[in-house]
Amino acid sequence: MQINWEHLKEQATAAMKQAYAPYSKFPVGVAALVDDGRIVTGCNVENASYGLTLCAECGLVSSLINSGGGRLIAFTCVDISGNLLMPCGRCRQLLQEHGGSKLQLATDDGIKTLAELLPWAFGPEEMEKRLD
Numbered sequence: 001m002q003i004n005w006e007h008l009k010e011q012a013t014a015a016m017k018q019a020y021a022p023y024s025k026f027p028v029g030v031a032a033l034v035d036d037g038r039i040v041t042g043c044n045v046e047n048a049s050y051g052l053t054l055c056a057e058c059g060l061v062s063s064l065i066n067s068g069g070g071r072l073i074a075f076t077c078v079d080i081s082g083n084l085l086m087p088c089g090r091c092r093q094l095l096q097e098h099g100g101s102k103l104q105l106a107t108d109d110g111i112k113t114l115a116e117l118l119p120w121a122f123g124p125e126e127m128e129k130r131l132d
């Protein structure tokens, strides 16, 4: 599938503008292309109990599932200045579940796969192998 990275970044930027980040003052927006062609987005949602903060990727995954599911194909994450951000470690694991090792990510060093960002990942395949 053709990936329009510019459009994905615009969608991530629009989502970033919806962020609720009064504590860090670090709004984050994410957007991803799904294998059926739709785009899902998310923004970070912080909490007075800091540790309960939801990263933007949490919102994206919730939106993915709530809008019909599917596999993530391409992902981008931006900050308030339009810089590309790398997903935090926990969010790499979220992306692993719904995009897998082949998920493509925009980075300052070009397009990378999730396998490069999260090598030797633990994912649904491991569970399948061990639960039958």
Ligand code: THU
Pocket: 021, 024, 026, 027, 028, 043, 044, 045, 046, 053, 054, 055, 056, 057, 086, 087, 088, 091
């Ligand atoms: N944040 C995200 O939304 N996603 C990431 O992958 C990195 C961090 C948010 C969480 C928090 O609201 C703010 O960025 C500062 O850490």
